[in-house]
Amino acid sequence: MDRPAQPLGSPALSLGSPSVGSPPTERADAVRNRKHLLATAREMLAEQCGADGLTMDGLAERAGLGKGTVFRRFGTRAGIFQALLEGDERDFQEQVLAGPPPLGPGAPAPDRLIAYGRARIAFMIRNREIARASLDGRQPIPAGAETPMSRTHIRMLLGQMRLDGADLDMLAIQLTAALDAPPLLYLSTSDLTEPTGIEDRIGQAWQDLVRRICSA
Template sequence: MADDSGAERCDAARNRALLLDAAALLVAERGADAVTMDAVAAQAGVGKGTVFRRFGSRSGLMHALLDHTESELQQAYLHGPPPLGPGADPIERLVAYGRARLAMVEVQGDVLRAVESSPELRFGGPARQVSLVHVRTLLRDAGTPGDLPLLAQSLLAPLEASLVLHQVRDLHMPIDRIADAWEDLVRRITAR
């Protein structure tokens, strides 16, 4: 660690971001199946070995892509200003969480859907665990009774990118309508 200079670490981070941007672009333009180690290397203009050294495998790359996409939202709900971040009423925070996630799906939906198409990442990834704990904690803080682990899963299910993209693209539902319906769901579930 001592001889890892600041400049080197900075290069590595830039390199990593470059590769993840290339992977995200491939997902958006040509779908999840197009994200191979070869294609990411070609898109980013680096050798295939660089992609393997950085992510280990295609699965590692998809994991990293999800982290990249989720990390901004996590920062906002864990450490950002209210109503999404700490300080607001837990129900208002929950409503803000759903709206923020839906806004993310609107922009990054294809990346999220690509990740959901892997059963392992759909339910097993760290991003999902953090989201589940967050929703469960807010329900508990709001004094909501019931089976909170399952209630949290039921509240996250309608926010999945594949379902939301189907509602927006195939059923032509505006994202605001989806967000209003989710808020309504939360308010009914948490009503005293």
Template structure:
């Protein structure tokens, strides 16, 4: 099964001019973040940078946090495209255990690279936003079954692996421990590889003829 994911939600249809404005605003926000950091991105500053009215920014994103959620969602869709149709081992065509390891490495890197946006996307006093589909758990379950059809409780294992995969980066985001993102990425990706290969020891590429 080469396409284990379903699309990350379905964006509502937009008029062509509205879609152009949205992409223009997202591009302007990315430039502002690259030049000045997340803290300098406000509704007023984004409207001025994009050359659009403040009302347009509010209609597109609702709140300042909505700007960062939209940026993350756009990057999530690009990430999913790599998983669905990118080169192996992240994309289709590789051994399922290799894909599990590659997915974990790529997902950890994604979470760490988006740590600042993730903080800025949280609305104060509001519950954390939830995706329409639990993409990670679904993808992990499919690869687990491909790797070992006799593996018991793939649904529960996928949930546990998702927690093991996404929990540590989130703890790193909330931690004041002086560990660099590069150090954290190496620690977490190698731990993920060890976890997958211990769970599926008979399935690791080294054990195959």
């Protein structure tokens, strides 16, 4: 299993998928409450067909727990959606680090970079409502923290290519922004239902971009 090398420079300003790592140790009852709240939140999202109807008060009432418990587990309404994304982010990362090629190890770096971009675009579009709701406007940077692994993984793949003279750290930041920038989360209904398929068009544009970088 390969692991991405840590790039240089400060984090890119990209969208607010939560940082995925080892969570702090919790008491057994706290773990049960968290799992129960997240399962209840997913039920509510499925029933209400959107993130706007999910509130901390509504989640507490539906789960049969006190509002204080919801605050302790998630802190803010945005924190609920950040937690909902964590499991999907871990699954996505596992596919990148240990799944079959070309997304996983074993394919040439350009093919892996193309596959990563296509997969990330699909992930962001599929989870756009939850990702939008996970953005916390009270943060100094409302767009949120850097997406776990994206810039690191892209930088690693760029380093495996022959891109003589390119500033790979800055190029990795720019490519990460192309995948996790706000436009992917704010596509309109008409964009998403157009006959040509917006996900395929964006994915093809990413592939064209990577091919041009490799041939420059």
